[in-house]
Amino acid sequence: MKDSWFTTQKIDDKTYAISEYGHWEKVHSFLLIGEKKAALIDTGLGIDNIKRITDKLTHLPIEVITTHVHVDHIGSHQEFDKIYVHEGDKDWLINGIKGLSIEQIRRDINRDITLPTPQTFNPDIYRPFQGNPTGLLKDQDVINLGNRKLVIYHTPGHSPGHVSVYDTTNGYLFTGDLLYDQTPIYAFYPSTNPVDLVNSLEKITNIKNVTMIFGSHNTLGLMPAILEEVKYAVEFLKEKELVTFGTGIHEFKGFSIQF
Template sequence: MMNTPWFTVQRMDEYTFAISEYGHWEKVHSFLLLGRQKAALIDTGLGIANIRDVTSKLTTLPVSVLTTHVHTDHIGGHGLFSDIHVHEGDSNWLIHGIQGLLIERIRADLVRDLSLPLPPGFDVSAYTPYCGKPAGLLCDGQIIDLGGRKLEVFHTPGHSPGHVCFFEEASGYLFTGDLLYDETPVYAFYPSTSPSDLVRSWQRIAEIPGVTRIYGSHNTLGLDPELLGEVQRAVKVLREKNLVSFGTGIHYFNGFSVRF
């Protein structure tokens, strides 16, 4: 484990690292995966500290940013990289900004309930979410080859229209972004979210064979694959009880919850 004043870096295996921001109430995780020819950085965190300073200490490989979805806590460091990829469903937000969220709300959420001091020089009043044109678009079923290491893209809308998960068959690692994590509710009540899409996406990832570890983008780092069985049960319960719609509240299951 390598610590900086803001980031905690944990080695998941010889070629995979979690870069975590535990000082923020959302406990955000980004993930660096090293191949032989290039590296993939799944999301870039909050943008409070310079995540590229961390990745440059971990690898000299060219880094491609793979975006699970375009919310501010996942694209904060995008401006530090040039090779950025996103699903078409979220590309308009990446280029023009997230619709429906005021900058005052974004800035307030960025610095509330901190357990670590902000890095020197960070000015929340000047913080503006990244906007820019992606280098490439991700699509469902796409295989990303890092050189001796491959990731499959799963389009999993619900939390956002262009939300994606990444699965590495060789290791069994499933990176679920904001589709699935523990401790705090998975959210599907922001603008442009969809409870029905989210539940369908849950069903889809629950059927992926060979998952050995689930890596969500918040809270506990690494969840047991048995959780996917509970996801299947959650899908069944929510549908049978007609709860898959906005305004039905928070629904609790064994190991996770969801807010519609």
């Protein structure tokens, strides 16, 4: 589907990645369609309106699952009636993201853009979404889309309320900013927690029957074999006592982590 800003990629007949390759963060949001309703995992940067794309892909009601409350994941939240977030990030959604000034946010949103942006985008007045969620997510919640069940895993570290989403029907694991490739997974901000992040990485290695992993940045789709390397990384980082702020970038096969 051609679009001036978004790249829509079909994962299967009922699953789509909606990507923003024109921005340095290369953000992916994901639309999962069931029989009764659809789930949108994150809403992108907010440079353009992602609802324009989701309206073309489904006429079912859409519920937004927020992996975490950072700018590049809540950009079009205001376009949807039902948005859900883990309680750990609820305060950030309502009162603003901790640890980043609006000036820094505006600099980051406007740098290294390689595609024309819509006329509605003005970085000088850009402001992240703030508002009350429809409801709160918790670990092991099950969201039934009708013939398709999603399990919520609380995976903090990158943010206090970060969640990953496991599609039990297809074996897809959507890891948000917990696991992706090419650029480091961030756990060096004051608002992050290295210990929680490593424990969350260990947690997802215990999920059974994963067929594909979809992080929110960079390569679209990682083979589940990477989870074996994640197990090794967890053991290595703990054994070497590296799970703390200031130890730098740690590189493994297929991904890296920065503390």
